[in-house]
């Protein structure tokens with residue numbers, strides 16, 4: 015016996031967006047990217063990205079990560095779930111794995127989750143992938159997970175990220191002054207939020 019919902023989602027993969035003629039747009043495909051479950055084989059790329067100071071200076075990460083840590087992290091990941099809907103970001107044009115995006119700490123009573131993203135492949139920065147991945151996961155959050163609110167923290171000085179978040183509809187709600195210490199100094203953190211119906 016087939017599960018109706020799963021079958022509908024499957025038949026819509028590559029549906030209206032992909033031209034496959036399914037009932038719905040694929041919940042994991044944007045215009046430029048596809049979100050997929052993370053795999054153990056992704057480990058070398060996560061290891062490279064998360065040891066690259068150009069990437070981690072924008073993340074709340076301090077210590078170098080080992081291959082063993084990354085392997086274990088991917089093993090524990092367990093695939094996307096309501097509590098931790100984590101995905102690899104790959105390009106639709108050639109299936110290149112370029113980054114990572116997660117809705118975590120899903121709270122059913124509040125219908126909220128916290129979003130984190132990075133495009134680890136630096137040559138892909140500025141290519142529109144971050145914006146498209148944000149739109150895709152927020153749509154997934156609202157239409158698949160039935161969230162009401164998505165929030166994130168970002169360094170106030172990370173203007174590229176702030177621009178991307180504002181573009182898709184996030185609003186800066188608070189500035190937590192000098193809330194993080196990294197690379198020898200304190201940084202202000204902006205909390206930004208997006209409500210159901212506000213995604214652009």
Ligand SMILES: CC(C)(COP(=O)(O)OP(=O)(O)OC[C@H]1O[C@@H](n2cnc3c(N)ncnc32)[C@H](O)[C@@H]1OP(=O)(O)O)[C@@H](O)C(=O)NCCC(=O)NCCS
Pocket residue numbers: 068069072073131132133134138139140141142143144145146167168169172173174175177178181
């Ligand atoms: C932030 C990040 C996710 C954005 O993804 P991306 O694919 O590089 O971004 P996009 O190409 O979709 O869009 C970038 C936008 O920022 C704008 N931008 C770039 N640098 C900018 C700057 N210094 N100031 C203001 N806007 C800037 C671009 O012009 C573009 O906006 P536009 O489409 O209106 O022209 C990605 O660069 C990244 O992961 N960086 C490293 C880690 C990180 O910062 N993660 C976020 C932590 S909160």
